[in-house]
Amino acid sequence: MVRSLWTAATGMIAQQTNVDTIANNLANVNTTGYKTQVNEFKSLLYQNIQTKTTSANGDAKPSSAQVGLGVRNASISSVFKEGSLTASDSDTAFAIDGKGFFAVRGADGNTYYTRNGNLKFTLASNGGNMLATSEGLPVLDTQGRPIVLSNNYVMSKVTVSKDGSLCYPDAQNNPQPIGITIGVFQFNNPNGLERLADSLYQQTAASGQAINEATNNNVERSSIIQGYLESSNVQVVDEMVNMIVAQRAYELNSKAITASDEMLQQANNLRR
Structure with a gap:
C-alpha cells in the first residue's frame, strides 16, 4: 500500500x-x-515480487511477478511541422518555406537559430542599417556576418528573393541583387536543439552541426517568402x-x- x-x-x-x-x-x-x-x-x-520458480506441483512458471x-x-520534444503562413504588412516580414532556420548573433557573441521571421531594420553601432530581430539581435548572412546596409539604400525599397538575396531597384525600377544573402541553416536532428527564450534555439551535440543551405548541395533548400510570417503550429x-x-x-x-x-x-x- x-x-x-x-x-x-x-x-x-x-x-x-x-x-x-x-x-x-x-x-x-x-x-x-x-x-x-x-x-x-x-x-x-x-x-x-516473485522470481521465476516452480509451482507446488513442480511445474515451471512461465513468468515472474x-x-x-x-x-x-x-x-x-518539439514538433517541427511547418505552421500556416500569415500575410503581413511589414516589408521585413519573412517566412521560411522548408526546414531551414534563420541565424542570429546573440548578445554573448554566440550564434542562435530561429524560425521567427518578424525582422526589422535598425541602426547599426558602426553606422548603416542592420537587419535584426525584434529584440535587436543581428541576423546573419550566408557567411555568418551581420547584414548591414549603408545609408545610401532606402530600406522600404529593399526586397528579398526566394533564395534570400537582398535586392534593390535599378534605374529602370527592376530589383537587382546587391550581393548579400540571408543565411538559412538546417540540422540533421532539429529535435536535439536546445530551446531558449524569444523563440531561439541553440545548437547541441544531439542536433549536429548547422548545415549552411548556401554551401551544401545535399539538402533541399528552403524558400524565403517576403510579406508573410509563419504562425505557430499549435x-x-x-x-x-x-x-x-x-x-x-x-x-x-x-x-x-x-x-x-x-x-x-x-x-x-x-x-x-
Whole structure:
C-alpha cells in the first residue's frame, strides 16, 4: 500500500508536467514560428515480487511477478511541422518555406537559430542599417556576418528573393541583387536543439552541426517568402483534448492515493 502511494504520486507529478507543457503551447498559440511541444513518458523500475520458480506441483512458471514503481517524464520534444503562413504588412516580414532556420548573433557573441521571421531594420553601432530581430539581435548572412546596409539604400525599397538575396531597384525600377544573402541553416536532428527564450534555439551535440543551405548541395533548400510570417503550429483543439486527458489521468492517480490511504487506515484500525 505504501508502494501504491508513491506510484500514484509519480503519476500526478508526470501529469502536472504534462499540463504545464500544454499550457505553454496554448500561451504561445500566437507566437510567430513557435513549435508545439509534446511530453513523452517512460515507466520506472520494476520490483520483483516473485522470481521465476516452480509451482507446488513442480511445474515451471512461465513468468515472474513484477510490479511497476510509477512513471516519469522522459523528454519534452518539439514538433517541427511547418505552421500556416500569415500575410503581413511589414516589408521585413519573412517566412521560411522548408526546414531551414534563420541565424542570429546573440548578445554573448554566440550564434542562435530561429524560425521567427518578424525582422526589422535598425541602426547599426558602426553606422548603416542592420537587419535584426525584434529584440535587436543581428541576423546573419550566408557567411555568418551581420547584414548591414549603408545609408545610401532606402530600406522600404529593399526586397528579398526566394533564395534570400537582398535586392534593390535599378534605374529602370527592376530589383537587382546587391550581393548579400540571408543565411538559412538546417540540422540533421532539429529535435536535439536546445530551446531558449524569444523563440531561439541553440545548437547541441544531439542536433549536429548547422548545415549552411548556401554551401551544401545535399539538402533541399528552403524558400524565403517576403510579406508573410509563419504562425505557430499549435492546434488549439488538440491541446484542449490533451488537457482533458491529462486532467483525468491526474484525477485517477489522486483517487489511487485516496484508496491507498483508506486501506492503510483500515489496517491501523485492526490493532484497536
